[in-house]
Amino acid sequence: MDNVSFKVKAGDIFGLVGPNGAGKSTLLRMLCTVLMPTSGKGFVEGHDIVREAKEVRKSIGVVQEKLILYSPLTPIENLEFFGNLYSMDSKMLKEKILQLLEEVKLTAVKDRPVGTFSTGMRQRLNIARALLHDPRVVILDEPTNGLDPQSVRWIRDFIVNLRERGLTVILTTHDMYEIDELADTVAIMDRGQILEMGSKDELKAKHGVDKIEDVFLSLTGRELRDELSGRLRGRGW
Amino acid sequence: MQKGSFYHLYIVMKKDLTEFYRVRARLVSMIMLPILLMLLFGYMFPSSGSITHIPIAIVNQDQSAVAIQVINSFTYMAQSGNAFNVITYTSLAQAQQALLQGKIYAIVIFRPGFDEGLKSGAASVQVIVDQMNPTLDQIVTSGIQSIFSQLNVQLSVSQGFPAQAGTISVNMQGLIPGSPSSFEFLAPGFIAMSMVMGGLAGLAMTFSRERELGTLDGMLMTPISRFSIVMGKAMAQAVRGIISGIMIVILAIILFGVKIYGNIFLMSLIIFLGILSFTGLGLIATSFVSDQESAQMIMLMIEMPMIFISGIFYPVLQLPVWLRDIAYMLPLSYTVSAFRSVMVMNAPLSAVWPEVLVLIVYSLVTFAIAIPLFQKMVTK
Numbered sequence: 001m002d003n004v005s006f007k008v009k010a011g012d013i014f015g016l017v018g019p020n021g022a023g024k025s026t027l028l029r030m031l032c033t034v035l036m037p038t039s040g041k042g043f044v045e046g047h048d049i050v051r052e053a054k055e056v057r058k059s060i061g062v063v064q065e066k067l068i069l070y071s072p073l074t075p076i077e078n079l080e081f082f083g084n085l086y087s088m089d090s091k092m093l094k095e096k097i098l099q100l101l102e103e104v105k106l107t108a109v110k111d112r113p114v115g116t117f118s119t120g121m122r123q124r125l126n127i128a129r130a131l132l133h134d135p136r137v138v139i140l141d142e143p144t145n146g147l148d149p150q151s152v153r154w155i156r157d158f159i160v161n162l163r164e165r166g167l168t169v170i171l172t173t174h175d176m177y178e179i180d181e182l183a184d185t186v187a188i189m190d191r192g193q194i195l196e197m198g199s200k201d202e203l204k205a206k207h208g209v210d211k212i213e214d215v216f217l218s219l220t221g222r223e224l225r226d227e228l229s230g231r232l233r234g235r236g237w
Numbered sequence: 238m239q240k241g242s243f244y245h246l247y248i249v250m251k252k253d254l255t256e257f258y259r260v261r262a263r264l265v266s267m268i269m270l271p272i273l274l275m276l277l278f279g280y281m282f283p284s285s286g287s288i289t290h291i292p293i294a295i296v297n298q299d300q301s302a303v304a305i306q307v308i309n310s311f312t313y314m315a316q317s318g319n320a321f322n323v324i325t326y327t328s329l330a331q332a333q334q335a336l337l338q339g340k341i342y343a344i345v346i347f348r349p350g351f352d353e354g355l356k357s358g359a360a361s362v363q364v365i366v367d368q369m370n371p372t373l374d375q376i377v378t379s380g381i382q383s384i385f386s387q388l389n390v391q392l393s394v395s396q397g398f399p400a401q402a403g404t405i406s407v408n409m410q411g412l413i414p415g416s417p418s419s420f421e422f423l424a425p426g427f428i429a430m431s432m433v434m435g436g437l438a439g440l441a442m443t444f445s446r447e448r449e450l451g452t453l454d455g456m457l458m459t460p461i462s463r464f465s466i467v468m469g470k471a472m473a474q475a476v477r478g479i480i481s482g483i484m485i486v487i488l489a490i491i492l493f494g495v496k497i498y499g500n501i502f503l504m505s506l507i508i509f510l511g512i513l514s515f516t517g518l519g520l521i522a523t524s525f526v527s528d529q530e531s532a533q534m535i536m537l538m539i540e541m542p543m544i545f546i547s548g549i550f551y552p553v554l555q556l557p558v559w560l561r562d563i564a565y566m567l568p569l570s571y572t573v574s575a576f577r578s579v580m581v582m583n584a585p586l587s588a589v590w591p592e593v594l595v596l597i598v599y600s601l602v603t604f605a606i607a608i609p610l611f612q613k614m615v616t617k
Contacts, residue, residue, distance in 0.1 A: 032458050034615065054460040062458050066451025085459035129455075 001027060001037070002192040008185070010136075013159065013169040015183030017176070017216060019225045023192040024172045028139055031170070032062055045136050058086065061130035065142040067122050068129060071115035075106055075125050078114060079132060086133040093132075100128040104158075120151030127158065137168045144178065156182060176213035186212060188219050195219045262526045266534035273542050289319040291377060291554060293343040294332040297325070301352035307405070308347065310391065314384045321380065333365075336412065337588035339574050342367045342554075343377045355392075361406040368411040368422065368581075373552045382407055412582050421496065424489040425577035426549030429569060431485055432478040432508060437515040437536055440474045441523035444611075445532040453615060463612050467604070471516040478512040479505065499579035503586055507579065510596035511572030517603025518568065524610040548573050571595045 001023055008014040018024050029035040031044060033053040041048065047055040062068075069078050076097055083093040101107045104124040114122060123143065130138060140159065144152040159182055162169050173179060179186055180200065187197040196203060196219060203215045258264060293315070295308055308325075315321040324341060326332040332344045346363040354360035364381055368374045385407050392405070447453040456466050489495035497504075522539055523532040546553070546560055547569035553561055564570045575592035578584035586593065 032454075034454060034457050057458055057460045060458070062455075064451055064454065066454070068452050068455030068458075070452060082455065082459065085456065085461050087460075 001030070001040075004040075004189075004192070004194055006187055006194055006197055008137075008168055008170060010168050011163065011166050012184040013163050013171055013182050015179040015186040015212075016170060016172045016189065017174070017179055017186065017212075018189035019220050021191075021225065022189040022220075024189055025141065026192075027189070028062075028141055028170070028172065031056075032060060032139065033057055058133065059135055060137045060139055061133065061135035062139045063123075063126055063130045063141065063143050065145050067126045069114050069122060069126055072113055074113055075101060075110050075128075078125065079129060082129050083132050088133060096132060097128075100131060104128045105154075120147050120154075123147060123151065123155065127155070135167070137170065138162055139170045141172050142174065143171075144173065144175065176211065176216055180212045183212075186215075188216055190220045260528070260531055262531040262535060266531075266538045270534075270538050270541065273538065290322045291320065291373070291380070292322045292324060292341045293345065293377065293381070294324050294326045294335060294341045296327075296329050296332050296344060296346045298329070298349050299347045299351040303352045303355055304347050307351075307355075307388065307392070310388055311345070311384055314387060315380075334588060336365065336367055337578055337582055337584040338591065339367070339578065342373055343381060345381065355405065358404065359406075360404070361408050363408045363410060365410050365412060373554065374411075378409060382409075421493075421581060422577070423550070424485070424493070424495045425580045426573050427489075428482045428485045428508070428580075429511060429547075429573045429576055430544055430549055431481045432512050432515065432572070437519040437540055439477060439519075440470055440516040441519040441532045441536050442529060443470055443474075444520070445523060445527065445529045448527060448615070449529060457615055463615075464608055467520065467608050467611050471513060471520075471604075474516050475509055475512040479508055482508050497580055498583040499581070500583075500585070503579050503589075504576060507572060507575045507589070507593065507596070510593065510600060511568060511576070513600035514568035514572075514596050514603060517600055517607050520607035521603060521610055524607065524614040527614075543567050543569050546570075568596060568599045571599075 004023075004027060016024050016027070026035060030037050030042060031049060033049050033056050036050060041050075043049065044056045045059040047059060049056050068082075070081070073081070079097045079100065080093065083097065088096070098107070101110050104127060106121060106125055106128070109117070109121070114125065117125070127143070143159075144155050147155070156178065159169055159171065163184075171179070171183060183200060185197065185199055186203055188195045188203075196206075196215075198206075200212055203212065204210060207215045207218050209215055209218070257267075295312065297304055297308055312323045315323050324335075326335070326344075329344070329346060332341070335341045336344055344365045346365070348361075348363060351360055351362070362385070364378075366374055366377055366381075385405055389404050444453070447456075453466075457463075486495075486497065490497070518539070519536060522535050526532050526535060545551075546556060546564045547567055548564065549569075553564045553570060556564060571592040575584075575589040575596075578589050578592075
């Protein structure tokens with residue numbers, strides 16, 4: 001990260017985009033308190049991400065591209081496990097699980113092992129897991145990656161629904177159409193920096209284009225990127 | 238020319254080897270493991286006379302001048318060939334405690350009236366042998382018998398007794414009544430070994446698997462502490478280890494007639510502490526690698542030598558001094574020793590507390606190192 005500074009308005013869908021290796025995941029992992037920043041400050045719902053990490057974790061729900069689910073367990077068992085990590089009251093947890101399973105349309109398969117589910121079903125359950133503890137901020141890291149069009153549509157509608165409920169959503173994706181459709185505010189990142197940030201209309205007007213994709217390409221260039229991952233770079237490869 | 242199955246086989250093999258070569262931890266483990274095992278086996282199998290200075294105890298309950306003289310001769314003969322290291326105990330209880338703790342391998346007892354018995358031709362000494370390891374048991378038994386045979390010859394000549402009158406008979410007795418099978422000595426080691434497999438490898442694998450799958454991140458993003466994650470997983474391994482230990486015990490009882498002489502709760506405590514110390518060690522070792530296969534290789538590199546030098550199959554005493562020192566640094570040596578003492582010899586906690594203490598300290602220290610390392614590993 002290099003001098004990154006931004007604010008997300010409560011109740012907004014904040015689109016964070018950038019080419020591979022731009023630093024989006026690193027930034028999100030810092031906000032999730034999994035990675036510690038070496039300098040600077042960060043706050044989620046007014047809580048310091050370093051000093052009040054536990055409070056931050058209670059405020060956020062995270063959906064990553066990698067599914068945070070255990071395949072041999074059923075949806076209920078998965079959700080019970082994560083709910084208990086948030087020390088939720090068992091009666092409330094049970095009710096919440098049934099309500100969320102209904103919302104993500106998985107009630108019929110609530111007792112089947114997750115390993116038997118399609119990718120779309122798993123991602124829906126993954127979203128339910130992220131919402132179990134009623135977070136105020138939901139971080140969605142490429143939530144529609146690799147899904148069929150029906151699942152993608154359902155997830156996009158669900159993201160809009162989250163905003164309607166007053167939740168703040170931070171969304172990263174490589175699908176610029178998705179950003180155009182969903183995001184209120186967009187930040188374009190590259191090489192650890194936020195290049196530009198603003199509402200979709202502001203950014204489009206500034207660059208004189210009709211699509212966020214064109215804003216993105218004009219800022220980050222059209223050449224192919226051959227970014228190495230941090231780990232391999234560290235080994236001199 | 239159409240490319241056939243063998244070409245594709247070659248392509249798959251080449252890809253696998255290239256992938257293997259790229260991950261240094263796997264490569265180093267592959268090279269190190271056979272070297273380590275080769276060295277271990279080379280040093281473990283004894284060459285003639287390689288077992289020396291076996292500690293045995295003498296308890297003199299007779300205190301007569303003749304008994305003292307015989308003991309001096311016995312001690313001289315026992316130590317002159319470096320076969321034994323003779324330690325004198327004033328009380329039988331102390332010597333028995335030392336035998337249970339594995340500090341000595343036999344007790345030679347000169348009972349009251351030895352002097353009179355020698356004069357009347359009915360002198361006997363009682364020898365209690367540690368049967369924990371069949372190899373050592375045999376060496377100690379035959380060694381002591383051989384010394385008394387030589388002593389009998391000396392006595393008949395130098396003491397002026399008639400040959401028949403001067404004979405000392407050796408009354409051999411094991412710590413365990415009856416004739417226990419060899420498996421009875423091996424079973425505790427096998428149980429401990431299964432704990433190593435479960436504890437050491439299991440924990441390392443579960444962490445690297447969860448890391449690869451992304452579920453570890455899921456736990457890290459909840460408000461629970463890193464300590465809870467590490468210890469929760471360690472406890473799961475402990476339960477698994479105890480279950481597999483119980484299964485082996487049941488099988489050993491049903492199929493091989495192994496008897497349990499000791500306290501079940503004390504045995505469970507030793508198993509539990511053993512697993513905790515293994516899991517701490519496993520966690521430290523695997524915090525340096527990120528994928529399952531590398532974790533597996535590293536675990537294999539620790540497990541295999543540990544199993545062979547920790548006294549499961551061969552006495553630790555049989556090892557060269559430097560290897561013995563390494564064995565004493567490993568938790569498995571203490572687990573096997575304590576578990577065997579309790580299970581086979583009904584040793585009480587007072588007899589195995591040094592091992593229990595070592596395992597507690599080992600667990601605390603390894604986890605104190607492992608938890609910050611875990612923290613570092615997950616934030617890479």
